Amino acid sequence: MKALQGVEGRVEWVQEPSPTCDVGQVRIRVAAAGLNRADLLQKAGLYPPPPGASQVLGLECSGVISEVGPGSSWQVGDRVCALLAGGGMAEEVVVDGRHVLPVPDGMSLAEAAALPEVYATVWLNLFQLAALKPGEKVLLHAGASGIGSAAIQLCKAFGNPCWVSVGSAERLAYCEALGAQGGVVRNGDLDSLRDLGPFDVILDPVGGNYAELNLKVSALDGRWVLIGLMGGREAKLDLAQVLGKRVQLLGSTLRSRDDRFKADLFSDLRQHVWPLFAEGRLSAQLAKTFAIKDAEAAFAELASNKVAGKLVLLIDASLR
Incomplete structure (x- = not known):
């Protein structure tokens, strides 16, 4: 698979091995990934991923589930968004199924990529x-x-x-x-x-x-x-x-929290926050999208501190 790496202060779209999908995990074909300040810091070499996490950039993504590991209730074809310790800016990602939420009704995958983090x-x-x-x-x-x-x-x-x-x-x-x-x-x-x-x-x-x-x-x-x-x-x-x-x-930091903590947090989000999207009381506030080939420009815009809302990288524009 192709994935975005931070290399000596710049980003490169490089070939990476595909991760395996184990018990309780799901594989997501990534449509889009949200940009966060943590990605800027990691790109600059100032914020390494937690031990065991992917070196690929990206703390959140959206897409379509393409594989389900044993013990997960998700189905192949489900439209979802996910919170990650890393790896979201790639063609696919494997994540604990408890750290995944459904895309709110009526929302595009690009918008959904701006929600989890x-x-x-x-x-x-x-x-x-x-x-x-x-x-x-x-x-x-x-x-x-x-x-x-x-x-x-x-x-x-x-x-x-x-x-x-x-x-x-x-x-x-x-x-x-x-x-x-x-x-x-x-x-x-x-x-x-x-x-x-x-x-x-x-x-x-x-x-x-x-x-x-x-x-x-x-x-x-x-x-x-x-x-x-x-x-x-x-x-x-x-x-x-x-x-x-x-x-x-x-x-407080979130990225380094353990899997159980994030699972409980996502359970709370699903119960208390996600229904508010269907009611029209919450929105993604997507400011701008960038094609993956323009990732460097996306990072530069985030670094400008002039963005109102969220920036999102489009990994697979064929997924909506």
Whole structure:
């Protein structure tokens, strides 16, 4: 099979051996794969896959099941999307059948490729780890990103007013159209978030240079969920504020979680989140698709930090 590898800071579409399909697994003929910042980091040699995971890029994909291992309830021909520790940007992938969900009715495979990583990330971090309750206020940094787009929609669906920090006025307008109450542009006055808070939960893919701000705008018993380090790995914190406000700092990653954890997470998604797509309350927010031959351009666009929503690579355009 052909697959996309990160090689010395660039991507190459190369020949790879086809994986075997074992007990509980399914083989997916890949239609499309979503792009994530983790792919950018892996391409640059900064984020190696977990032990035992594929070296091929891609943490999520969509496609059609072409083989079913013993013990799986899926059927050949099912249209699905999947969460992966790696390997999605390939002609085919083998994955634990418990990490697969059906493509929502009426949705294309290209759109479905933009769902698994972001909705799993938001559900895990806001609703499971931070135990977000209806009515609590949420701050989403990088609010126009794929994760931010999913978070805004889920907050709206579950009765949580949310605000964002973003990179431009255009992206702020995008977030407000999705359901955000408002927010700030990061090259302006971020401290004005204090006038919008305090916030019960902060979803933070930035880290470093936002850490001091996060403490200032946290509510009493606030939960600050750190999911990325776009703003650096070091920060100076006033620990008196952590104590005084009883702030919980939760560090969270999804890729390295074990199979059982991801299976339970996907079971929750299927029960609580997937029905909302059929109701029209959630969407993929697919910003743009790229043919696999244009993968380098897709990665460059993601790296520009100007994308509102998700980018997707089309692996097999014959699959819809």
